[in-house]
Amino acid sequence: MTLPIIGTLACLVLAAFTGGLLGGIDRRLTARLQSRQGPPILQPFLDVAKLLGKTPSVTNAWIVPCAILTLASTAVALAILLRGGDLLLILFVLAAGAVFQTAGALCVPSPYSHLGAHRELLLMLVHEPILILVFTGIAMCTGSFSVADVFREQAPLLPRMPLCFLALGYALTIRLRKSPFDFAASPHAHQELVRGLLTEYAGPYLALLEIAHWLETVLLLGVCALLWHTSLLGMAMLALGSFLAEILLDNATARLTWQWMVRRMSPLAVMGLALVNLLWLYVA
Amino acid sequence: MVHLFVFCCIVLPFLAGAVVRILRRNDLRRILVPITVAAMAAAAIGLGVAGPFRLEVRHLAGIPADAVLTLLETALPLCILLIGWRAGSRLVMGLTALQLAGIAHLHRTGPEIAPPAAIAADGLSLLMTIIVCVVGGLITIYAMGYMDVHESRHRPPVSRKPRFFATVLCFLGAMNGLVLFDDLRWVFLFWEATTLCSYLLIAHDDTPEARSNALCALWMNVLGGLAFVSAMLFLRQSLGTLSAEEVLRRVCAMDVRTTATLLPFAFLCLAAFTKSAQVPFESWLCGAMVAPTPVSALLHSATMVKAGTYLLLRMAPAFAGTTMSTIVALFGAFTFVGACLLAVGQQDAKRLLAYSTIANLGLIIACVGINTTASATAATVIIVYHSVSKGLLFACVGSIEQRIGSRDIEDMRGLRAVMPRTATIAAIGILTMLLPPFGMLTGKWLAIEAIARATQAMPPILGFVALGSALTVLFWTRWAGAFIRSPELRERPSPGPQRPTVLFALKALCGLALVFSLLAPVVLERFIVPAVTEAYARYGQVAALPAIPGTGLAWIYGLSAILAAAAWMARKAARNVPDRAHCPPYACGAAVESGKEAGFRGPMDAFVPTRLANCYLRRHFDEAWLTRAMDTISTAFLVVLVGGLL
Numbered sequence: 027m028t029l030p031i032i033g034t035l036a037c038l039v040l041a042a043f044t045g046g047l048l049g050g051i052d053r054r055l056t057a058r059l060q061s062r063q064g065p066p067i068l069q070p071f072l073d074v075a076k077l078l079g080k081t082p083s084v085t086n087a088w089i090v091p092c093a094i095l096t097l098a099s100t101a102v103a104l105a106i107l108l109r110g111g112d113l114l115l116i117l118f119v120l121a122a123g124a125v126f127q128t129a130g131a132l133c134v135p136s137p138y139s140h141l142g143a144h145r146e147l148l149l150m151l152v153h154e155p156i157l158i159l160v161f162t163g164i165a166m167c168t169g170s171f172s173v174a175d176v177f178r179e180q181a182p183l184l185p186r187m188p189l190c191f192l193a194l195g196y197a198l199t200i201r202l203r204k205s206p207f208d209f210a211a212s213p214h215a216h217q218e219l220v221r222g223l224l225t226e227y228a229g230p231y232l233a234l235l236e237i238a239h240w241l242e243t244v245l246l247l248g249v250c251a252l253l254w255h256t257s258l259l260g261m262a263m264l265a266l267g268s269f270l271a272e273i274l275l276d277n278a279t280a281r282l283t284w285q286w287m288v289r290r291m292s293p294l295a296v297m298g299l300a301l302v303n304l305l306w307l308y309v310a
Numbered sequence: 311m312v313h314l315f316v317f318c319c320i321v322l323p324f325l326a327g328a329v330v331r332i333l334r335r336n337d338l339r340r341i342l343v344p345i346t347v348a349a350m351a352a353a354a355i356g357l358g359v360a361g362p363f364r365l366e367v368r369h370l371a372g373i374p375a376d377a378v379l380t381l382l383e384t385a386l387p388l389c390i391l392l393i394g395w396r397a398g399s400r401l402v403m404g405l406t407a408l409q410l411a412g413i414a415h416l417h418r419t420g421p422e423i424a425p426p427a428a429i430a431a432d433g434l435s436l437l438m439t440i441i442v443c444v445v446g447g448l449i450t451i452y453a454m455g456y457m458d459v460h461e462s463r464h465r466p467p468v469s470r471k472p473r474f475f476a477t478v479l480c481f482l483g484a485m486n487g488l489v490l491f492d493d494l495r496w497v498f499l500f501w502e503a504t505t506l507c508s509y510l511l512i513a514h515d516d517t518p519e520a521r522s523n524a525l526c527a528l529w530m531n532v533l534g535g536l537a538f539v540s541a542m543l544f545l546r547q548s549l550g551t552l553s554a555e556e557v558l559r560r561v562c563a564m565d566v567r568t569t570a571t572l573l574p575f576a577f578l579c580l581a582a583f584t585k586s587a588q589v590p591f592e593s594w595l596c597g598a599m600v601a602p603t604p605v606s607a608l609l610h611s612a613t614m615v616k617a618g619t620y621l622l623l624r625m626a627p628a629f630a631g632t633t634m635s636t637i638v639a640l641f642g643a644f645t646f647v648g649a650c651l652l653a654v655g656q657q658d659a660k661r662l663l664a665y666s667t668i669a670n671l672g673l674i675i676a677c678v679g680i681n682t683t684a685s686a687t688a689a690t691v692i693i694v695y696h697s698v699s700k701g702l703l704f705a706c707v708g709s710i711e712q713r714i715g716s717r718d719i720e721d722m723r724g725l726r727a728v729m730p731r732t733a734t735i736a737a738i739g740i741l742t743m744l745l746p747p748f749g750m751l752t753g754k755w756l757a758i759e760a761i762a763r764a765t766q767a768m769p770p771i772l773g774f775v776a777l778g779s780a781l782t783v784l785f786w787t788r789w790a791g792a793f794i795r796s797p798e799l800r801e802r803p804s805p806g807p808q809r810p811t812v813l814f815a816l817k818a819l820c821g822l823a824l825v826f827s828l829l830a831p832v833v834l835e836r837f838i839v840p841a842v843t844e845a846y847a848r849y850g851q852v853a854a855l856p857a858i859p860g861t862g863l864a865w866i867y868g869l870s871a872i873l874a875a876a877a878w879m880a881r882k883a884a885r886n887v888p889d890r891a892h893c894p895p896y897a898c899g900a901a902v903e904s905g906k907e908a909g910f911r912g913p914m915d916a917f918v919p920t921r922l923a924n925c926y927l928r929r930h931f932d933e934a935w936l937t938r939a940m941d942t943i944s945t946a947f948l949v950v951l952v953g954g955l956l
Contacts, residue, residue: 081891082887082888082891083891083892083893084799084887084891084892084893085797085799085892085893085894085895085908086794086796086797086798086799086800086801086892087799087800087884087885087887088794088796088884090880090883090884090887091877091880091881091883091884092880094876094879094880094883095873095876095877095880098872098873098876098880099873099876102869102872102873111865112755112865114755114758114759115746115755115865115869118745118746118751118754118755119746119869121783122745122746125744125745125783125787125790128787128791129787129790129791131791132787132788132790132791132792133791133794133795134795134797134895135795135796135797135895135908135920135922136895136896136897136908136920137897137920137922138896138897139895139896140922143791144788144924144925147783147784147787147788148784150780150783150784151780151781151783151784152780154776154779154780154783155773155776155777155779155780158758158772158775158776158779158780159772159773159776162758162762162772162776165762166762171759171762225896226895226896297773297776297777301769301770301772301773304768304769304772305769308768308769
């Protein structure tokens with residue numbers, strides 16, 4: 027009983043470390059793409075360590091439980107994935123984390139965090155249905171929503187759900203806060219609102235959210251990796267490939283606005299893409 | 311013992327209602343109403359513990375049950391006819407006259423084969439009885455405090471409270487009768503009784519708006535009643551029986567289901583859609599908002615709208631695997647996403663709740679239409695847990711409206727500073743609607759699992775449900791975030807005066823919403839799964855599917871334990887934040903604080919308070935346009951539903 031728990035906790039720590047490392051790679055790569063030197067790879071850890079060491083500074087006490095519950099929910103969602111649990115449950119618990127984070131941003135009388143929170147809600151509106159559709163696609167291939175059952179499948183899933191993978195990439199862009207969907211909590215100044223959702227989270231509480239974001243990155247890349255579960259190399263390639271593609275996309279679309287994406291009905295188009303894939307699986 | 315319990319559930323509320331109505335004494339009512347409600351709840355739980363049973367009622371107080379039925383069956387439509395005549399509504403009169411003609415025809419033809427007045431309760435009806443008695447009962451107790459304040463504001467010339475509580479008690483009794491009886495004629499009698507009660511309750515304030523909205527509810531539900539009578543006529547013609555069990559057995563024994571056998575079920579679906587306020591008929595439920603809030607709480611949670619879904623759930627095995635069933639599923643899923651879209655644009659808390667109810671009923675109907683054991687389980691879970699959480703939320707909005715004089719979500723901004731207890735309870739109610747491990751989410755999860763395994767039209771149904779489910783997260787979170795606005799580190803508001811009955815009902819409902827979710831595995835195991843698997847196996851329609859997802863429901867405990875521990879830690883951490891950690895909200899360096907208000911330094915060094923508002927996306931979620939579009943599409947669905955069979 028205790029061994030699996032310790033194992034899961036160790037995996038969570040490792041996942042957080044990987045997430046931070048990926049963040050560092052992201053910053054370095056982005057800098058190089060923009061002809062800058064960029065920070066050291068370990069910079070995200072230094073940042074978080076510095077944030078954790080700061081004296082707390084909050085507008086009202088409600089921010090604190092929201093930050094802690096966000097981290098807890100994200101960690102639980104990742105733990106469920108690691109333990110081979112139910113995909114839908116992962117989605118719901120992850121959504122709970124996002125709900126707490128947004129509720130915390132709504133609880134303070136700050137116009138910036140409010141604006142960010144409302145934008146975050148709109149983004150959730152787009153990526154949640156996509157994730158539900160993609161997870162159902164996986165379930166249609168394996169016969170159940172359980173992650174453990176994916177690994178009992180003999181053939182990789184990607185050839186059967188290529189359109190779902192594209193849709194997953196779209197959701198990944200939103201969750202990783204990449205351009206053009208970085209308008210709720212963008213770390214860069216090319217949006218008119220910088221760090222909107224996170225404005226009022228400061229010091230150690232911001233550090234908690236940062237760690238939650240690392241875990242979420244690992245979780246979503248893990249879901250990408252599920253689509254080529256038959257070989258370790260395939261999983262790594264798929265996860266890293268998606269991640270690098272996101273970085274490239276982020277740098278290539280800095281001038282693309284979300285209004286343009288919405289006007290072109292892209293969220294609905296992507297949901298349609300995933301649905302077409304499901305239809306295909308359904309007929310097959 | 312069972313006799314006594316059934317008497318307490320069905321007959322006692324009518325008797326108590328009559329006493330309350332006739333004697334009109336305040337002190338008597340204050341004692342009688344809680345006692346009746348407690349007796350009903352105890353009896354319902356007693357029935358639930360005793361398990362499924364059958365009971366044949368041949369005599370009621372010495373009179374043959376059939377004679378009583380005939381008398382009531384004629385008297386009730388006549389009563390509605392009278393109301394229609396008084397209100398000068400030809401529509402109501404015409405529909406009721408048609409109903410009367412149908413009932414007369416039902417009596418004229420053929421001998422009755424099924425035993426009269428049989429009560430057959432399975433896990434599903436027992437669970438419904440418990441919900442009606444416990445949640446409905448708590449709302450009745452809530453209403454005692456609420457109506458005192460309501461009357462002190464509106465000051466009618468004669469107190470209308472006796473009439474109100476009499477109607478509420480009759481409503482609960484009728485609902486219990488509806489779910490417990492097996493004979494469709496009795497079910498219809500109670501069906502019409504709920505229509506009449508809801509009319510009386512909606513019209514309670516007797517303003518012109520209340521009267522016209524009540525009349526709208528009346529004609530739509532009488533239309534549903536007419537569809538019910540037609541269904542009974544067809545069933546009598548094609549199957550020769552009106553016992554629900556017998557009807558199901560005979561239909562399911564058929565190899566090929568023809569138009570003649572499916573048509574009555576199409577009509578029953580129509581009846582259920584009107585009662586459950588599905589899209590072309592949603593206006594009556596939104597109009598019902600004019601009534602005092604306990605009425606909305608009753609209509610939306612335990613009674614009325616759940617009657618429609620209950621009827622559908624009961625009759626579903628009869629049309630499992632048909633195209634009609636698929637159309638029902640598509641219709642439900644469409645209503646789900648449509649009503650969620652409408653809810654996004656709502657600033658009025660009661661309207662938001664109303665659209666969310668319609669949406670959840672749509673999800674239930676989608677599950678019923680998928681028509682497998684798994685989907686029926688999901689539907690029942692949503693019915694049960696929606697009742698508790700929605701009853702709680704309406705009760706909260708009612709109290710809030712009585713205190714702050716508005717039910718606008720924007721006016722509830724920072725409500726915790728004014729009504730700390732109610733705001734906290736309302737926030738908990740909202741969280742139980744959308745977060746794991748609470749019952750509503752379990753239901754949604756089971757629903758998506760069931761939809762993923764559906765054999766017909768799965769992708770569009772899934773698309774609708776996925777979109778709708780994301781929309782619910784949007785509007786619930788937006789509302790939950792509005793209760794707190796304090797720029798202080800810790801506000802220590804003192805609770806204002808609150809009626810003890812109101813506070814008791816709120817606390818009890820809140821506790822129920824939290825604790826009942828933990829009982830989900832027990833509820834599923836004891837009531838829902840046996841009833842559902844038995845229903846589908848007995849009528850031999852669909853191969854038994856695992857009703858519970860493979861991972862089991864033990865996750866509820868694990869997840870609850872982890873999240874409770876996290877919540878406890880979070881609370882402790884929030885308490886440990888030192889006072890010096892406080893800072894004003896970020897305002898680009900222009901932040902200034904003036905007393906309790908947050909703001910920034912504006913032109914001429916003047917203090918400009920920060921004004922916040924939620925974004926309701928009216929331009930994209932315009933109510934009038936959406937309603938028109940949805941009414942058109944859903945009417946097309948209904949035409950296909952009935953017309954497709956002909």
